[in-house]
Amino acid sequence: VSGYKIFYNMFATPAMYAWQQMEIGPYTVSDVTGLEPFTVYAIRVQAKSVDGRYGNMSEVVTTHVHEVQRDDAVQRFKVTQRLTNLVMLSWDKPKRDDVQTYVLRYEGVKNYREDGEVKQVFDNPVEVKINGQQTTYSVNNLKPKMRFEFNISAIFRGGEEGSPQSLVTETLIDAPPRVDKPTVKSVQKGTILMEMKRASEKNGPISHYHIVVVPSRSGVTKMPADYTFEELTKERLGVDKPASQPYIAARFESQSLPSEFSLGNNQEYGSFSNRPLHTDDNYRVFLRAYSVDQRLYTSSDFSDEISISSNIGPARPSGNTGKVPEKNHVTRVTGEVFEGDGQVK
Structure with missing residues (x-):
């Protein structure tokens, strides 16, 4: 969805x-x-x-x-902005005018898929005191795609607490937090067997994955996050021939990504061709996970460089290569703003 x-x-x-x-x-x-x-x-x-x-x-x-009919309750309590890590709240003062402070209480919960199971995390209850002259408050350092319940009440000069008003909202989704790079398991009969791992959906649901292949002879030296979809679909050679440009070898829906993928078997996956590989070329592969908001995606780092002329068995952990530590490459998006008076929750 x-x-x-x-x-x-x-x-x-x-x-x-x-x-x-x-x-x-x-x-x-x-x-x-x-x-x-x-x-x-x-x-x-x-x-x-x-x-x-x-x-x-x-x-x-x-x-x-x-x-709201009670004189001691805040009026028109609502959300005016949501981001991945922020919720902006606003309200009108109670009809009773001797407010000293406001007390805002909130807690969060979310469910998500990770490592083949559904997990649940909670944000512990938080209580914040707000100056009685304020009618807005920004709640920061929140987690993406988390459902929060907010309750606010006025504290009057006599010390009594007014009737609480509540609302429920969710922070926006974000790109997947990280994607593990594909690893080479073996080379067999002109194909390369790669191992893949699904990304966590902690930041929101994932729509699909692209398996991206970069031939060495393409001469392209970009980082995985820098490749655009247009660049990955501009190859003009027939699909039965090895590619000369970076290309998408397969698309898999979020729950259909296999743990192993045979690169170069000349089959079609999700309208993309898993082209045959050239004997004299080397290849690097990365995995890209797309959120259900297609503007949000995370790319893994490149796999080790490999060719079908290599003689390799099951992949072994590599030692220190002196390279810069790996980083995941994330694309983000801004939030939404809501305006209005009457509300339905």
């Missing part, structure tokens, strides 16, 4: 074209703003896949837009 489409309307009419709608990313929490207070709304949700297709519509649920 790369995102969702939210439909909302005052009447649950079957004519969906009459409903208002909004698109969001791969998040399970969203604010619908600009609604009429004291009004019942019908809501439906539709999932969007990474190839742009939409799934079936959810059943209708109804929700009531209301305003």
Whole structure:
């Protein structure tokens, strides 16, 4: 799932074209703003896949837009900005005017796939005191794709605490934290057997992987993160011939990446050709993992250089080569801004 489409309307009419709608990313929490207070709304949700297709519509649920009635509670508590590591909050003062401070309490949780299993992590509860003159606060140093619950209440000069107001939101997804480089296992019958490992989805769900091959005769000396998709798809030689330019040998969906891949077997994987390899050429390989937001990806470092004329058995850990320590190469993106008064959660 790369995102969702939210439909909302005052009447649950079957004519969906009459409903208002909004698109969001791969998040399970969203604010619908600009609604009429004291009004019942019908809501439906539709999932969007990474190839742009939409799934079936959810059943209708109804929700009531209301305003806070208590004089001691903050008003219009909402999220105004989300980033991968930051949430900006704002609110209006309570109707009662002797506020001394505000107390903001929050905690987070997220589930993600890593090493073939679903893991869960928690952010411990945090309590922050905020000056009574402030009506905004930036919560920093958060983790990507984590669901947070925020509660705020006013502390008055007499020491009493007002009624708390709460909201739930998620930080934005980020590129995968790292991708392990492919390793060479063996050379056999004109192909190179590579070992691959799936990346952690701690920063958000992964859409797919590209296995990228760089022939030495191409003369290209870029780092893996610097190759663009256009550069990797400009080879003009027939797919049954060894490539002269860097190319994508295969595409695999996030949960379909094999632990072993036979480079150069002249088969097709996800509309990309795993071209035959040239006997007199050397090759380096890297793995690129794409988030469900295609602007976000992480590339591994290059594998060791190898050719099909090499005589190699199972890969062994290499010693100190004197090279600069390996780094993963990450592409990032900015956040989203939301505005409006009425909210539905």
